[in-house]
Amino acid sequence: MSSASPLIALPGDPIETGCAIRLDSRCGTPISNVQDKSLPPEKVRVALAGAKKDFGQNAKIVNGPSGYYNCAGLVLAARRTQIGTPDLNVIWGLLTEDGYVRVYEEADAEVGDVVTYSLKGHCEHIALVVAAASAHPMLGRPRILSKHGWSVEVVHFAHEGPYKDCDRSYFRTRNYDLA
Amino acid sequence: MTWLSQNDVERLGADLAVANSASYIFRRFRADPTVKALALRDGKELLEGIRRSEQAAPPKLEDEVLGYAAAVAALTSGHAPDLTAYIATSSGALKWLPQLIELARQEAGPPVNVVSIGQNQYQFNVSTPANVRVTSTSSGTSRPSSRSEKLVLSD
Numbered sequence: 001m002s003s004a005s006p007l008i009a010l011p012g013d014p015i016e017t018g019c020a021i022r023l024d025s026r027c028g029t030p031i032s033n034v035q036d037k038s039l040p041p042e043k044v045r046v047a048l049a050g051a052k053k054d055f056g057q058n059a060k061i062v063n064g065p066s067g068y069y070n071c072a073g074l075v076l077a078a079r080r081t082q083i084g085t086p087d088l089n090v091i092w093g094l095l096t097e098d099g100y101v102r103v104y105e106e107a108d109a110e111v112g113d114v115v116t117y118s119l120k121g122h123c124e125h126i127a128l129v130v131a132a133a134s135a136h137p138m139l140g141r142p143r144i145l146s147k148h149g150w151s152v153e154v155v156h157f158a159h160e161g162p163y164k165d166c167d168r169s170y171f172r173t174r175n176y177d178l179a
Numbered sequence: 180m181t182w183l184s185q186n187d188v189e190r191l192g193a194d195l196a197v198a199n200s201a202s203y204i205f206r207r208f209r210a211d212p213t214v215k216a217l218a219l220r221d222g223k224e225l226l227e228g229i230r231r232s233e234q235a236a237p238p239k240l241e242d243e244v245l246g247y248a249a250a251v252a253a254l255t256s257g258h259a260p261d262l263t264a265y266i267a268t269s270s271g272a273l274k275w276l277p278q279l280i281e282l283a284r285q286e287a288g289p290p291v292n293v294v295s296i297g298q299n300q301y302q303f304n305v306s307t308p309a310n311v312r313v314t315s316t317s318s319g320t321s322r323p324s325s326r327s328e329k330l331v332l333s334d
Contacts, residue, residue, distance in 0.1 A: 034274075042240045043196065050193025071199045084200070122202040122282075148197035162197045 021081050025097040033081040036067030039150060043067075047151040054162050055154055062145070063153035071126050074147040075114055088123040091116055095171050103170035106158065107133045109142045110172065115158060117166035125163040129170070130155055182228065183248065187213045188241045191248060195240075201278035208251040217252035222261050225253040229265065233272040246273045254283040 023031040047065040055061075072083035076094065095114060103109055109129050117125035131143035141157045148154075148162060158168060183191070191214075194207040208214045217225065232238075232246030250273065253262050263280055 040237075040240065043192070046189060046192040046240060047196035049189070050196050053193070054197065065196070119202065119206070122200060124203050125199050149195065149199055151196040162194075163203075 023077055023081065023083075025094050026099060027097040029094070029097055031076070031083055031094065033073065033077065033083045035069075035081045036150065039065060039067040043150060047149075051148075051152045051154060055156050056160060059154050059156035059160065061152045061154045063147075065151050066147075067150045069147060070149055071147050074145070074153070075126050075128055079147075088116065088118045088121050091123040091126060092169075092171075099173045099175075100171035101174045103172050106142065106168060106170060107140060109133060109158075109170045112172070113142075114171045115142070115144055116169045116171070117163040118169065119166045124166050127158075129158075182217060183213065183241065183245055187248075188244050191244045192240050195244060195247065198275070201275040202282055204247055204275055205251060205254075205279055205282050208248060209255050211248075214248050214252050214255075217248055218256040220252065222253060222256070222258035225249045225256075225258060226261055226265055229253070229262075229273070229276075233270045235272075238272060243273070247275065247279075250276055250279055254279060259283050259287070 019035045019037070020033050021035070023033050025031060044065045051061055066079075068081065069077065069079045070082040072091070073079060073081050076083055076098075095116075100114060103113060109115065110132050111129055113129040115127050115129060116123055117127075125146065125148070127144040127146040129142045130145045133140050133142045136143065136157070139157060141159050143155055144158050145153065145155050146161060154161075191208065191211060194211075195204065198204045198207075226249075228249035229246050232242045232249065235242035250262060253259070259280060262276075266277060266280065269276060
């Protein structure tokens with residue numbers, strides 16, 4: 001990226017949209033992405049109002065709206081950029097290249113696992129598990145950290161939120177055994 | 180263009196805010212009563228709405244909401260081919276537009292054309308968009324006939 005397009009826009013910098021950064025999977029597969037640095041106040045306002053409506057009292061908003069990254073950008077790019085998630089196979093392929101394996105039971109999901117939300121073969125959302133289901137035995141659902149579109153970051157139960165009707169699948173990186 | 184009230188913009192804008200994919204927008208917008216009402220409008224009107232939305236400078240939330248609402252309305256009311264043709268001149272301001280069109284295409288299934296001639300129905304697949312035109316029809320016999328009709332595929 002040229003010096004005219006800094007990764008982090010400072011106050012007073014011209015507003016830029018549509019910038020991409022270099023991003024690859026562990027295996028070197030390029031991941032297309034885009035940053036939207038421009039987020040008008042009206043979008044921030046609508047996002048905050050919608051978030052309060054979408055999530056119940058169990059949820060906790062932990063960060064405000066941002067156009068820099070979306071859900072996949074949070075999980076796969078450390079909040080650096082937005083990653084499109086049109087096809088479930090693409091996202092599952094990326095997770096596989098990054099060393100993730102499937103966790104078949106929601107009850108077995110652990111902190112740090114990734115959850116994908118899908119409908120009819122389309123990946124609609126992806127998030128990080130921040131509390132295992134066993135931590136909330138009454139509900140038996142994990143809590144997750146989500147970022148939705150340009151909206152907020154929020155911690156909520158996996159079965160709540162705007163994507164609650166989607167199918168959930170869990171993944172975990174397969175590192176060396178702790179033992 | 181006052182197709183949407185402030186409430187519409189707030190409601191649909193909140194959906195846009197949490198949209199991680201075109202499929203979410205397609206699913207939410209097509210179920211919205213306001214978008215359903217927009218789908219009753221003329222296809223040219225809807226395309227004009229999309230064009231104005233994309234040309235708005237600076238783009239506002241209401242422009243973006245209107246653009247996507249008009250696009251989903253067009254796609255759910257039989258104007259997908261018009262929107263597909265429009266994409267060639269699109270500014271790209273509505274980033275989900277190509278994927279919305281693809282979703283509508285996938286939902287419609289393989290490109291199958293069905294033509295009814297008298298009491299007969301003719302169904303065939305085409306690999307590229309084509310207009311099917313009947314140049315002559317049978318004289319109304321109730322028995323299927325394979326020789327009395329002539330179908331012409333034209334680009």
